[in-house]
Amino acid sequence: MKTRISKAIFPVAGMGTRFLPATKSVPKEIMTLVDRPLIQYAIDEARAAGIKEFIFVTTRGKSALEDYFDQAPELESALRKAGKDDLLEILKTTNMDSGAIAYIRQQRALGLGHAVWCAHRLIGNEPFAVMLPDDVIAAETPCLQQMVEAHAETGGCMVAAMEVPPSKASSYGILDIKDDMGSMVSVKGMVEKPPAGTAPSNLAVIGRYILTPRVMNNLNQIKPSAGGEIQLTDAIAMEVTEGRPVYGYRFRGERFDCGSKAGFLQATVAFGLARPDLRDEFSGYLQQLLSMRDAAQ
Ligand code: G1P
Numbered sequence: 001m002k003t004r005i006s007k008a009i010f011p012v013a014g015m016g017t018r019f020l021p022a023t024k025s026v027p028k029e030i031m032t033l034v035d036r037p038l039i040q041y042a043i044d045e046a047r048a049a050g051i052k053e054f055i056f057v058t059t060r061g062k063s064a065l066e067d068y069f070d071q072a073p074e075l076e077s078a079l080r081k082a083g084k085d086d087l088l089e090i091l092k093t094t095n096m097d098s099g100a101i102a103y104i105r106q107q108r109a110l111g112l113g114h115a116v117w118c119a120h121r122l123i124g125n126e127p128f129a130v131m132l133p134d135d136v137i138a139a140e141t142p143c144l145q146q147m148v149e150a151h152a153e154t155g156g157c158m159v160a161a162m163e164v165p166p167s168k169a170s171s172y173g174i175l176d177i178k179d180d181m182g183s184m185v186s187v188k189g190m191v192e193k194p195p196a197g198t199a200p201s202n203l204a205v206i207g208r209y210i211l212t213p214r215v216m217n218n219l220n221q222i223k224p225s226a227g228g229e230i231q232l233t234d235a236i237a238m239e240v241t242e243g244r245p246v247y248g249y250r251f252r253g254e255r256f257d258c259g260s261k262a263g264f265l266q267a268t269v270a271f272g273l274a275r276p277d278l279r280d281e282f283s284g285y286l287q288q289l290l291s292m293r294d295a296a297q
Pocket of ligand 1: 112136171172173174176192193204205206207232233259
């Protein structure tokens with residue numbers, strides 16, 4: 001069953017309070033991992049998966065995001081005059097074709113499900129992707145591309161999934177597994193942030209989704225649940241209840257929780273070490289740091 005996934009929703013309306021004071025004036029998604037803002041990683045992954053239309057669900061105070069994806073004529077002409085073609089090339093990745101990007105405002109913080117629902121008029125009657133830029137995934141084949149390929153065989157709804165320690169399950173959406181096929185599971189239920197000790201499995205939802213347009217209708221019907229918010233997890237679980245297929249996809253790659261300080265730091269180290277232009281200097285520094293620490297103990 002081949003369905004083309006050409007639209008992706010990026011919910012970016014969160015206040016980023018975990019990163020205050022930085023996020024007082026800088027949107028969380030503009031914070032940089034090495035030299036690229038978080039949102040750029042998500043956009044690159046979406047492009048690799050064949051996404052052509054990018055829908056941002058934003059809120060007040062996020063105008064830096066809109067500027068980031070706009071052209072910068074003065075900067076570009078200064079670089080051109082100076083013959084800095086390498087930098088012009090880097091800037092190109094931030095440009096969007098006219099009409100390929102849309103911004104919708106979520107006026108009230110009613111939850112992730114509500115943020116996704118805010119884009120329903122732009123989605124129409126097509127399956128679509130949702131990407132949470134906080135979840136940065138390092139992978140040889142970008143995660144969403146892996147999912148689009150798997151989804152071409154299954155149809156239905158698909159969420160990225162990863163095993164988490166039982167003590168962490170209450171921070172995630174958790175899958176109730178029907179059949180485990182290895183790289184994929186079929187799902188008989190999903191629960192958002194289950195209280196400690198009640199999680200139906202250790203398989204957590206990570207922020208990549210391929211969803212049918214019915215999920216938008218479900219979002220219109222469900223009531224707030226975990227944290228008093230309208231949860232995307234509940235709208236996907238409703239598909240299961242109504243007898244339609246939902247899959248969890250165990251992606252190949254390493255996921256970093258850039259919504260937390262520790263996760264952001266880990267990603268910074270991992271992405272820094274993966275960069276050919278920084279690797280030697282940075283790993284030398286880390287080794288020196290560790291040996292100084294060992295010597296002091
Ligand atoms: C969101 C989703 C949750 C998912 C998580 C992955 O939660 O609601 O189901 O497991 O992203 O990062 P949040 O981290 O926004 O609380």
